[in-house]
Each structure stands twice: as C-alpha cells, then as structure tokens.
Amino acid sequence: MKVSVIGVTGYSGLEVLRYLKHHPFVEVVSIHSHSMNKKSFDAVYPHVKQLISLPLEKIDTEKIMAISELVLLAVPSGISKELAIPFIEAGFPVIDLSGDFRLKDKGAYETWYKSTSAPLEMIHQFDYGLAEYREVPTSKWIANPGCYATAAELSLAPLLKKKLIALDSVVIDAKSGISGAGKGLSQSTHFPDSHDNMSLYKMNSHQHIPEIMQQLKKWSSEVEAIQFSTSLIPVTRGIFLTAYVKALAPISDEKLIQIYREEFEQDSFIRIQEVGTYPVLKQVIGSNYCDIGLAYNDQTKIITIVTVIDNLGKGAAGQAVQNLNIFAGFDQRCGLENLPIYP
Amino acid sequence: MKVSVIGVTGYSGLEVLRYLKHHPFVEVVSIHSHSMNKKSFDAVYPHVKQLISLPLEKIDTEKIMAISELVLLAVPSGISKELAIPFIEAGFPVIDLSGDFRLKDKGAYETWYKSTSAPLEMIHQFDYGLAEYREVPTSKWIANPGCYATAAELSLAPLLKKKLIALDSVVIDAKSGISGAGKGLSQSTHFPDSHDNMSLYKMNSHQHIPEIMQQLKKWSSEVEAIQFSTSLIPVTRGIFLTAYVKALAPISDEKLIQIYREEFEQDSFIRIQEVGTYPVLKQVIGSNYCDIGLAYNDQTKIITIVTVIDNLGKGAAGQAVQNLNIFAGFDQRCGLENLPIYP
Amino acid sequence: MKVSVIGVTGYSGLEVLRYLKHHPFVEVVSIHSHSMNKKSFDAVYPHVKQLISLPLEKIDTEKIMAISELVLLAVPSGISKELAIPFIEAGFPVIDLSGDFRLKDKGAYETWYKSTSAPLEMIHQFDYGLAEYREVPTSKWIANPGCYATAAELSLAPLLKKKLIALDSVVIDAKSGISGAGKGLSQSTHFPDSHDNMSLYKMNSHQHIPEIMQQLKKWSSEVEAIQFSTSLIPVTRGIFLTAYVKALAPISDEKLIQIYREEFEQDSFIRIQEVGTYPVLKQVIGSNYCDIGLAYNDQTKIITIVTVIDNLGKGAAGQAVQNLNIFAGFDQRCGLENLPIYP
C-alpha cells in the first residue's frame, strides 16, 4: 500500500515515518510540509539521513492522489481543515491527526478551538479513530484521537460500560511531556523555563474535554461533565494520566483488573498491570502501548486509574498506523510491535 | 542564638544550613551526622568549602546541650525517635524534621510507618509545626510537618474552615521532585530509570495521609477520608500539588481568591495568584514560599487548587527555620526572604 | 539463526533484545541473568510485556549450547571472563560486550581493570569487533568494543591512516550519558546528584584508553599516548565526543569531509555531516549510527572532530548485532535500519 504523509517536519509526522519505516506492507511514497518546502529533509532532520531519501515536497493534492492510496495529515489543528477538503471532496482516504474532524456537535469546535470548524457534514463522514472502539471501521476518513483523549477514554471505558461508577465523580489529572505542545516555540517550552519545572495550563478549557465527553457519552449517555486538568512535566514524550472515580460499590483490585483484562482481551496494545503495580511513564515510550494500573481505596470508595502512553505513539502516530492497519485490513499490530525504548 | 544541626549530610539538613547561613540572629555552632562521623564536611560536600568551616562531628548529646540553645534534627524517620529522646528528657528544645513526632493517635505511626512509635506522651508534648497554624507556639518541641502534608494542608485550610466544600470529595494528586526520596539510593531514583520518567508510588498508603487527616480534622472534624496520591516527577526539588474538591455552592474565582488572601493576610510566605493564573513549580524553588492558584469549574462544581512549594524549603528546612523564628520570638521572615532561584 | 542472550537485565542486554526483536533472520531462544534468576522478565521490566515471553533463566551452559548457535554475553567486565570460558572451551561462538577479552597486551587488563585477566591465549582468539575494521571477521569469538572506544577509534581512523596529523597532539574530550555507568546504583548516578550536573571521572585512568591505543597503533604504530577524558552529562543515552588534533598541513573542511566519506563509503552506519554542520547527540539515539562532523581551524592548525553515538547502540548492542550479522554472513544492516528516535 502506498501512502503520502503531510506534515513530516512536525513531531507527529516524524513519528509516523519512524513507524512506517518498519511496516511490512506500507510504503511511504511522498512526504510534504506545509511550512518548509525548499529544504531537503535531512537538512532539517539529520537523524533521517540515509534512511529517508524522499525529498520534502510542497503539497500537491492531485499528485498525491495519483501516486498514493491514502494520505496521513499530521499538521496542526486549524491547518488540517483546509488541507483535507480537496482529498475528501475527491473521495480520497485520509487519516487526520489534528483536532479538526473530531467534534461532531454543532458549535463545539468553535467553542473549544476558538475558530471556525470544518463543514459539519464533512466532520460527520469521519470515523473517530479510537482504535479499540472504532464504530465504522470501513470509513475512509478517520479522525485520529487526541493524545490526552486516547488515554482518558481507554482509562474509563470499562467502568462506564459496566456502570460501576458515580457519573458525576470523574476527576482526571493528566500530565504531558513537552513534545505535546508541538514544535512551535514559546516561552513555556523554552528549556530554561520548562526544565525542572511543572505547570498546569488551559485550566478547565482544554480542547480535549469535549472530545472525551463525546466518546464517554457513547458508553454512558448520562455523563454530564468531567473534571479534566492538563499539566506539562519536563520530559520529552509521554502522557501520565491519573483518574479518580467513585465506585458505586466496593470492589477488589483483583476484580477491577479482571474487568479491564476482559474488556481489552482482543486489544494487543492495552496492557493491564498486576495487582499492586502501576505503570511508569517510560515503559511505553517509543511504542503504541497503553499500560493501565488500578487500585480501589476502601476509605474513600475511589478507584484510581493510572494510565501511560507515548503522546507521539498511541497518542498520535502509533494509533494512526493502527488505524491505517484497520482501514487496509492488515493485522493491527503490523509495524507496531517494537519494544519500547528503555531506559 | 546558638543552634546545633544533626543530619547535615542529608538534603534537608544541608538546606537548613543554607538558610541559617543568612540568618541575622542564629549561629550554627556544631553540625553532626548519624552516618558519617569521620570525614570533613567539605570532603562530602565540596560546595560548602570556605563557607562552612565547622567539622562534621558525631552526636554527643551532652556537648550539644552545653554549647547550643536548640537542636534541629534532620534525620530520617525512624532514627529521630531514638536521637530525640535524651534531648526531650533533658527539657532541651528540639525542632524535628522527621515524621516521628507528628502522629498523635495511638497506633497511627505503627500503621503507616510500619514501625514502633516514639513514646506517645512524648509525641503529645510536641507542637505540630505547620507555621501558619501553630497551636502552642511556645512549645519547645516542634514536629516540623511533612512536605506533602504542608502543601496539602495549606491548600485546603480556607475552604474547610469556611465550610465551603463537600467533605467526602477531596482528591489530591501530588507530585514530588526526587530529592523528596532523600539521599539514599534506589533503582527508582537511579538517573537512567527516573529521568524522563514519572511514577506513582505508595498508592493509598503514603505516611502523610494520617498527618494531613489529623490536621484537617482540626478545621473540620467531620472529614473522614481523603484521596491522596503521590508521584515522582523528574525534577530535583519541588512539590506540585493539584487538589480537587466539590463546592457546596457555585463560587467565582475572584471570591475564592479573596477568601484565600484574607485567610493568609498575616502570613508572609503564602502568595495567592491572580485570577486565571496558576503557579509554576519553579517560582518557589530555593525559597520558603507557598504559592497557590484557584479556579472554579461551573460544569463540575469542582474547585481546583494548584499549590507549589520547594519540598526542601517550605516542605522541610525553610519551615523549620520559620518555626525556629517563632520559637525564638524573631520575625518569621528572618533568614527566609531570599528570592527563589529562577531560572 | 538461534541465539541466547546472557545479561538481559542490564541496559546493554535489554537493548540487544530490542534490536533482535526486529531482526529478520535471528531468533532469541533463551534469556539469562547472572543476578536475577527467579523473577519473570516482565516483572522486572514491564515494558517487555506481551513482546518477550521467554522466561528469565539461570545460566546453563550446556542447555544454551544445545538450543542456540551463538551466545551474546552482556554482563559487566569481570563477570564475563568467568562465564565465557566454558563456551570458548567448547568451541561455541560468543559475542562478548564486556571489556574482558579486548586487551591483548600482557598486563594491560591487570593495570587498567585492577583485576586478573582472562587467560591471555583465550583473549588472543577473540577478534576485536570494531565492525568497520574487523580483521578476522570469521572468528567465532568477538570482543565487542567499548562505547567510548568505538567513538574515539572511528573519529581518528581516517586521519591516522592518511598520516595527516601530529601523533603527539591527540586530545579527546568525551561525554557520556548516565546509562553508560550501568544499572548499578551509586551516589553519582542518584538523580538529585546527577541531574543538572556534569562531572569528569576516572581522570587519565579510564579503561578504554589502552583499548583505543591498541587500535590506533594498528593504523599508526608510532602513536604513543592520547589525552582522553570522560565526563558524565545528564542524559540517559549517548556519547558526545570532541577530538582535537594538530594537522601536519593546512586542510579545508571540504577536503576533510571528502576523506572521511571515502574512508567510510562502504560503511552503512557512519554518516559524515555537511560542511559547517555538526551532529547533535539526539540524532543517533536509539540507533546504530555514528555521525561525524569536521572542522579545521587555521588559527590553531587544529582539526576538531565531533562524533556522536548511542552508547547502548553503536556503543554496545547495535554493534553487537552488526557483529552478529558479519559472523552469520547476513547484510550488516539487518535489524539495524530503524530511524533514531527524535525528538
């Protein structure tokens, strides 16, 4: 299968290339940037030298559709909605890593992204690509989930589906590595300001909140709101998410783990920890894995869920490749069974 | 005022010396280690060369009481309870930075520290040294609070005292720099394993939980339990604590901030952020400050409190010096008005 | 080809498994630890869960030789020399990642490793495995080079072979990530002591000095001594080596680069930078690449060589796999053509 990738100079686009390099059935036939068209790719990123010999091209929709079977869009939210339209209008398959085609409620994008949304009927043609819970896996347009959203949704799915928790009790404290803020420069991602530091940002206003709500409601329509905070920690990659929910009835750690293992039995990339052990961030870095640990506190009736993913892996490029596998009918694990890089 | 410091080779003891170096009215007359008695101090810590010329001495209780007016004990929990006894029996003033004299309930220490407690009547002679809420500021025995406990208690005090929140709704997600684990070696604090990593430890079992509960009950006796999690983040110093509590009634951010500012009006080291701004960890490092930001979410009715301290500052040595100032009748700010180190 | 790996709980052994996971022609049939025999492997390293299902076994030489065709020894120097002997005596192929079989001069090991060497005649049966310069590529016993040694030797080879530099002028300032110190605990690798820090260690006494000298003398027998310093920088992985040598005659950067490109024309893993650009450490992390930048200073007549490798990649496991490929007659690139992980 031949694919093109747009946005390869961004961190997610770069990671798409890293995964596809190993894919047994996919060949990247062209790479594109919306911001840097003149440079050779290994002049921008010397680490690809001798490994990726494709030139960095400007975006030529017609040419892409002529030589490829699918395009991966790894550009920032706001840009994707422009670039994707000609592909969609031509009926050409797209996996979009931005937030532009995820929110199906009228007005939601405008409220949370502070910008005009893509045409709503176009958004509705997209399948929300939470790989373990794809609804229309045959759609040719896939809105790859956000990094925080992926971790949050996978953390809560089993409890919501089994109706084990108080729906007004969800508190999620999520932390992200700084690559999550992208390649763009800002004071808060300047090394002297971010190193040895931690900060909470977008208090009660992160754009993944409506995305998470939209998915949670599919599992439990009565969920009304979740408390969701996002902080930056001084690591390059990774999301470390801690969720707290009130159990409707006491439950043992063993039982919790059993429920999660059963729910994700068919899912290669969700690994549930043993009783009394919790995942560390580093155990998924460089991979598409999502590792989850669970504990019930009988003093507070609260279940704590500790979930880790690589924001550029399962939270972006890894899941995009997984969605590509689903679309193409490949084994979901193709190109994704590498060991996380540790230490 | 002449003081001795025991445990100067540990991180907290070292930081006590750093603060006292500037203190206008306090002179450190002897320094001691329970583990390293033979070495010169600047051979262990070259950064003190020419600045601290005192020899590293073994612990001689009689001598200390002969030359000093107070002793600061900065040794690990479990060791303090042995070392403190002769001073207490002799009626000699002690500021203890360990957890050995904080828990006043029978059996609490045994349950949470998995070890025999100091004599309970001795513990009851100690004043719990949360500096802004000292009950018996004239006691000559002060149990300096834990780092997490300090941040958690100061975060919740105004809301509990004003009865503004649902008491069964407290969720605290606290993150600590790795110096909080002390100078002792372990795999989880080995650089290749801890750098670029994050981990949750002591799930539902951290020994500061009963300490926090003991203090919260003073403000609101009906509090029964709190959800309290502790994680390690890859920074050397600092506690970044995020607390979530359900408000009993809607409240504006402005009102929240006003309540906190009024509560801490007299307290030099508590700084409340402006509306819509939240403290970053680095803004208190190297200092005794505790900075707090507040936000109300009208979707979830949850108040988020973001609190940062230096675990070795307000969370240990800084507060110990503040308690020393209270004990001696000095201005609380003596020796503590340095600028945090930024960047 | 079936292989066994001994020392998989160390960082290099772990990395051997990460590379071999992708190898098209090699199957790891058993994994062993000299220190941890009872635990399951994913209990020690959760990141391998579902990816490596082999049990962690104790070392049974007979069994290994019965089921494998080659053994990779990734244990610390000093242990290897014991473990390797039965394999060698049985004529069974070994790739050894330790320093125990590298130094061929009588007394050298004793002098630099402060310990008794393996039998000298055994050492002489080993081929020193600097992959680009293997002398006896058919030997079944391969001493994989040290991480610093690999970077230093590749940096200097073209200049020495072409006799372009003053032989008494070599100064090498090498910096290593902390994983280079291995998994064992020490104060200098404790996070609070190593983070935000840098230190020079083993001043004029690093055990890679005689290893480098031994190789340099093959290219230029009159080299008598090199100045070689090793420092720790606060990164997990990587060697950043800066070498300074006096040119015998003025030379342009273009010419220097041409010489290096010609020398390494056949070598897939050596990438020479363009004029005026120098490699950054991160561009080789997670890979077997060695990237080299060059500059001539006409004020000082000094050529500066900047060389980066992943100490666990080209500096250990990557080169071991490359040596395995050479031994087995596979393409040297098998299993090693992954993109470095960036950012």
Added chain:
Amino acid sequence: MKVSVIGVTGYSGLEVLRYLKHHPFVEVVSIHSHSMNKKSFDAVYPHVKQLISLPLEKIDTEKIMAISELVLLAVPSGISKELAIPFIEAGFPVIDLSGDFRLKDKGAYETWYKSTSAPLEMIHQFDYGLAEYREVPTSKWIANPGCYATAAELSLAPLLKKKLIALDSVVIDAKSGISGAGKGLSQSTHFPDSHDNMSLYKMNSHQHIPEIMQQLKKWSSEVEAIQFSTSLIPVTRGIFLTAYVKALAPISDEKLIQIYREEFEQDSFIRIQEVGTYPVLKQVIGSNYCDIGLAYNDQTKIITIVTVIDNLGKGAAGQAVQNLNIFAGFDQRCGLENLPIYP
C-alpha cells in the same frame, strides 16, 4: 549605595536582583526593561512577588542618574552600546554585562560580533572586569567579562603567568547550560530539541575567543591562538570547562595545586580542589564561586584543568556584584557569601 538595573527581565538582570536582595550596603532603587515597559514585574516573574515591589519602568537616563549612583546594564550585546552612551557621556558609573565594551582592538568587535562597535575611545575607558585581575579598579566604567571568558581566563592565568606551558598547545572544551543562550526563543533551546541532547555551536567562531585572547596576552604576550569550543548541555545553569595544555616540564598534581592556591590566595571566590578530586558543576550553582581541579598526565605531558562556574553567577551577575563591591570599596564578598544550592 543606590543603584538602578536595566534589563531585569533577562536572566542575568534577574540574577543581579537576586544577589543584591541580600547586599548589606546596596539598594536597588529602580528597575528597567528595554523590551517590556508596560507590565508589572511580578506579572512577568511571579517568583518575585512580595520580594521586589519596584515597578518595571522604561529607561529614563536622566531619572536614573538623578536617583542612583551607578547603573548595571544587563541587556544583550548590541543593545548595550546604545543604552550606555548617555551615561558615559554624563560621566555616570556603569557596570555593563554585555560584550559591547570588552574588545579593545580596532575591528575585533566587528569581526566577531558582526556589527558596528561602540566608539573605540569609549571602550578604552572601560576597565575589563575580571575581578581577580582588575587593572584599573578605580574606573567608573566596567565591562563585566563573558561567562566562558571568565572560566577560561581563571583556568589559565597561573600557568601563563608562571610560563609553565607550551603556548601553542591550549585546547579548551567548554560546555554551557542553556540559560547561557538567554531568554530568547530558538529551535535549539526548545525543550524537546535540547533536552537529552548536546550540541557544539559557533565552531571556531565564538565571540569570547578574542576576549580570552586579549586577556591571555596580558599574562603572556606571545600566545597566538587557542582552540576554543563551546557546547550546550541540558542543564539550566553552569559552565563546565575542560582545558588541556602541554606542560614544558613534568609537574606533580601537588605542585600544580600549590601554584593555583598561591595565585588565588587573596581571592575569596576561587576554590582549588584537593589532589585527585575535580569539581562537579552543581557545586557552584547559585553562587559566585569558581572551582578548579587539576591533573598532570605523565604519558601525554598534558595538564588538565577542570573549572566550573555558574554562568549567571561568577559568569555574569555574581561577578558584576563583585565588581560593584570593588568600585564602591566594599568587601568583595558582600552579598555573595551564600551557599550554592545543592542538590
């Protein structure tokens, strides 16, 4: 003594304020920014809240001269040369932290800074402020040395003055924390690109080279060139400098140390290590100390000098305060005797 500080929103200016906060005889009466005039200072830097209540003012030369006795200029090179002129013309004392008034040779500034220099006769009125070697300590205009230059000059002074080394053999490999690049944003100081990374920059072209040469020639007029490289390491603060020089005759480590100790006997901020020990970067952070370790290698005849400073301390703000003390006739140690922050 009343002083004003211009450039307080930069890292060096901020650090000047941190030191002066403790100074017994100096009061900062006004603070200024050339880029941010409208904001309150604690809105930009919340860590100063309650500690610095001065407003952030625009630069009004007349007003500054009316209320102050001296101005510290902590703005980037290129801006200083404009801002300083009216003060100099009015005969008002200036300590300038930029590179604009350091290079006394005609054309040097243009060559290395790629920009028009300040009037040369003005530059000649400045005293180069290497505090331990001030020539005209009574000058009212002081060009505070560069961070790298300070470390390099102090490292070599005793050997040059005593004529112990081959003058054409100096190789300096200097590494800097990222705050050295200032507060301005760039891809190479963006966290995901700089964390876990190391890079050499300005190969053979760093603007501190002529500054160092100018000073070295004062001690040994025949020095013609030095090899000087600068790299970025992923720490916030600090310079770790390793210098290599050929000894004219064999020398013991003891003798080397004795020479350095004698040379710096009167200098409070230069600390020479014991035989066989070398400074680590962290032992000077937050302070004005410069720590030096020494070793002679009898194989190569090379003396290695390991020197550490805080680039914002002895390399900028600390030395500026030291120069202020010299100018005002205070003890050089005033305001500078704090303990480095460790860990």
